[in-house]
Amino acid sequence: MMKQESIILLLLGAFFGIMGAVYWGWGHEDGGGVMLLGAFFLGLLPGFYYFWWYRRSGGNRPEDRDDASIADGAGVVSSFPSTSIWPFVLGSGCFFFVLSLVFGIWLTVPGVILILSAFIGATAESRRGGDV
């Protein structure tokens, strides 16, 4: 369960770590060295998390078993929003906010109002839905 996923991320992270060490040790170039160090951690962080989760939960998920039948995963998959206006409102707020960086600070007013409305609206929507 999640073992293969964690191994992929850990291997990628380890490769970036080795590559970064060779690069920095050979070329002494700090910019690229720091970015490869970041990539190393970005591989290890989720990789270890998934490995910890795999060790903690123990069992096999039906999607990780070769012999699982569809019925083995019967029941609720998850809760999904069917429609929501709030992503559009949040996206519009971000759009106005970015335009404010170009055309003037006054555009942050509609930007921030839309962004806050979206945060409140999406949270309230999730509470009404109950299971998101």
Place this chain on the structure above:
Amino acid sequence: MTDLIERPLDTAPGDPHGAGDHHGHDGGHDDHGPSGILKWLTSTDHKVIGINYTVTSIIMMVIGGAFAEVIRAQLASSTSSLVTLQQYNELFTMHGSFMIYLFVGPFAFAGLANYLVPLQVGAPDMAFPRLNALSYWLYLGGSITMLLGFTASGGPAAFGWVGYAPLTSAVNAPGAGPDLWIGALMLTGFSAIFSGVNLVATIFYLRAPGMTLFRMPIFTWNMLVTGILILLAFPVLTAGLVMLYCDRHFGTHIFEVQGGGVPLLWQHIFWFWGHPEVYILALPFFGMVTDIIPVFSKKPLFGYKGMVFATLTIAALSLGVWAHHMFTTGAVLLPFFSIMSLLIAVPTGIKIFNWIGTMWGGNLHFSTAMLMSIGFVITFLIGGITGIYLASPPLDFFTHDTYFVVAHFHSVVMALTMGAFAGIYFWFPKMTGKMLHEGWGKAQFWTLFIGTQVFTFPMYLLGLHGMPRRMAVYPNNPSWQNMNDWASVGALIIGISTLLFVINVIVSYRRPIIAGDNPWDASSLEWFTSSPPPHHNFVALPPIRSERPVWDFNHPDKPALGHGHGTHAGTHPPTSADATKEVAGS
């Protein structure tokens, strides 16, 4: 509003109840929730968002393509004054920006991937549907922001799509246009990061029972790796853009020599994003053709695990090649970047070998999707091999900033465009329930393929003859003039091919040929549900016992054949003529 989604029903080969259920057209997702403009604004369905992304990105391709046609019209004569020098700079900047930031990437990792990944793993939606919708709105906002550059008093950004410092400083690039370019990339950058999160989470957490990692279609595998690469690369670009904005407006000197900054740092940051980005753009199309070629070869994929290994290796190496764009700066570690860049040819070569291995001895059917896939392989091979030349510093010193480099990456991105159309022709029936017309499609393929070669080959020669890139006018040298004319003719043929595609879509909508659920007799899960699929995708799922679950279900008497024995695998893929018969019979 939220829906609790239960796992679809189990169904077995020969089970009339299960099969009957999933083949029933229940109106797709159109009957769910609001309709019209409100549906467009509020939908969190991955299929609606995927189509939104696809259509928007194709519009961006047409706009970016129009810029290219003006560029080539300007270059058709050595002393043309069709556009001013400043307008020429703006045009090539916007052409590159539209094509790279707003078309190729979003089309692949957010358009078709959004539509297909949940279907291919048997999931009801993406893992975070509202985040997915936000991704699209950020992308649309970014696209509009980029377009707004044309309304700025000083015109849009004119420093090239790579935005090298110090060309981007407030002194060298004043005005709102460059800031709008920065803002657009910030919005689309966050959009890409959210898409990456969604892809990885969906593939890790929402696969159907039995859909182990090594049974996923290669397209989904490639989207997993693309998602990981997005998460590694895009934050670096977005951070670089914030630094650039601070340099321009807040008095920092990160990329400016005055005050102790380092202009070269921008190139490191940009290409640390930019070269993985090449694979972020390419891997989805590798995945598409890897799914398409076996279907029209009537064989299982040759070397499934080799393909997965090659994709992961490309991802790993892609973070160690960024400074091969910077060889001529004289300030990078040449042997390291040369070795890493040459190494990446190995997994790419494995892929090309496996595509040919899949076709070898197969029962080939040259549909438009297959022709586009073969065109992709050939054109990508040309772009890839010339890329190997450029990975060698001595050759790069000779050709850097010449048309040879322009030709190299246009071979690559035109190959990706063929991959994009392969994907459109293959999955259009699933998305709409209608076939695209094969006759118009083949006309489009041949114009696109021939136009691409007529367009790129003279540019390779121009580069070897020393013509620098980004020149609006050039010396009246007969050989340069002649080759530029040919390149412009090629660009015109490519433009005609795009027009043929638009005509095809209109014709196919006006005189629809109903596709059915699985018109190509394909093998991955998206072909098990109706066309278009219902809201939350599946009423029933087949048992998943191999990487070809729908083939196993539909052909229980013909289990997956071994590699190299595929010539007797069964029926020909239905053509549009067969689909017509289905309409007539229904």
